[in-house]
Structures are given as C-alpha cells and as structure tokens.
Amino acid sequence: AQTVTQSQPEMSVQEAETVTLSCTYDTSESDYYLFWYKQPPSRQMILVIRQEAYKQQNATENRFSVNFQKAAKSFSLKISDSQLGDAAMYFCAYRAPDSGYALNFGKGTSLLVTP
C-alpha cells in the first residue's frame, strides 16, 4: 500500500519569508500524481499545486513551488513571500491508477505565519 509521510506536524514562518514543507511517499508505481492541498480553518480543501510523476520539471504556481525528487520519493512544497493568509493545514497527497485514483493523504503540517 502506498504511504505518504509528512514529518513536520507544525511549522512556523515569518511574513514575507520562505518556508519548505516536507513530504515523502512510498510506491512501486511509475505513473502517479502528487498534490499539495491547503485546508484553512474553514475546512475547505483547496488544491495548491500538483505534479505528474512523468514530468521532470517541478511544478510552480505563483508563490508556491515544489521540489520533486522521484528517485528519492520526495515532494516538498516551498512557499515564498509568506502571507498571513497562508496559515493553514497543508496536506501532501498521492494518487495513482492502481488505487483507483483515490487520494492518499499524509497526516498534514500545520503552518503558522507570524507578522
């Protein structure tokens, strides 16, 4: 079974600074997708960024970028120029055809942004 591990239960960053959230996963598949979701206090899950495993280029969405290391099975999220609105739980997730495309989530990292 695929597992997704987020080793940082909590992280803190100052406004305007950069923070990196870590995620590792375990799979024997070659075709899969990786995601970072944000869950603010409202509990609405919001897709931040996604990466297809077959793409070598790291995905980027404005201030959010990933460092995808396929051989190491690592998928970290970098948030640049952190803003107060970035404070939330961040979940790393894995999805593959062999699991019927069900999202397999990590336990989450709580990000605190301080002024």
Added chain:
Amino acid sequence: KAGVTQTPRYLIKTRGQQVTLSCSPISGHRSVSWYQQTPGQGLQFLFEYFSETQRNKGNFPGRFSGRQFSNSRSEMNVSTLELGDSALYLCASSFKQGARQFFGPGTRLTVL
C-alpha cells in the same frame, strides 16, 4: 459554476442511530468521492461513484454505504453509529475518474 455543496453542514446524532449525508457535485461532474477526516486517522478515502456505480472503495466497515443518482448527486449513509464515526465528511467531485477533484465544505458529524 457553483461549487460542490454538502448538506447538512453540521449534524449531531446518538450512538446506534443512522445518518445520511448528501453531496451535490459541480454541474457536469459525474464522479463523486467521499473522505472521512478525523484527528486520529487523518483523511481516509471512503468510496467513489461514477455514473451511478461504485468504482472504488476504501477500507471501511459495511456500516458505511453510499449511492449516486442519475443527476450525479450522491448520498452516503452510516448505520449503527459509533462514537468513532464523529468526523468531518468531505465530498469531492470531478469530471471523470482520475480528473482533478474539487472538494465541498464538508459535513461535521458528532456522535454522542
């Protein structure tokens, strides 16, 4: 387009009762997935429906069931509620299986 809607948003039940939660997907979306979120177990996949058929199922007991209607709206049912069923139940819809999922705001179920 309107987003994914879930009703009710909050629900309080007692042990032994049953509950039905509803999810209306984004217009045009035919796949609906359900997830359970608890502090202890995190986010876990329950099941996915596409074109009124269950296509995938997570590791949950038979007390958890669901269905999908011809208009793609989905319901999930939990029978003989246990305290451990207290959770946030999230629904996500997508155009087809494997496509990007859009989440609803969730239903917070409390079992007393």
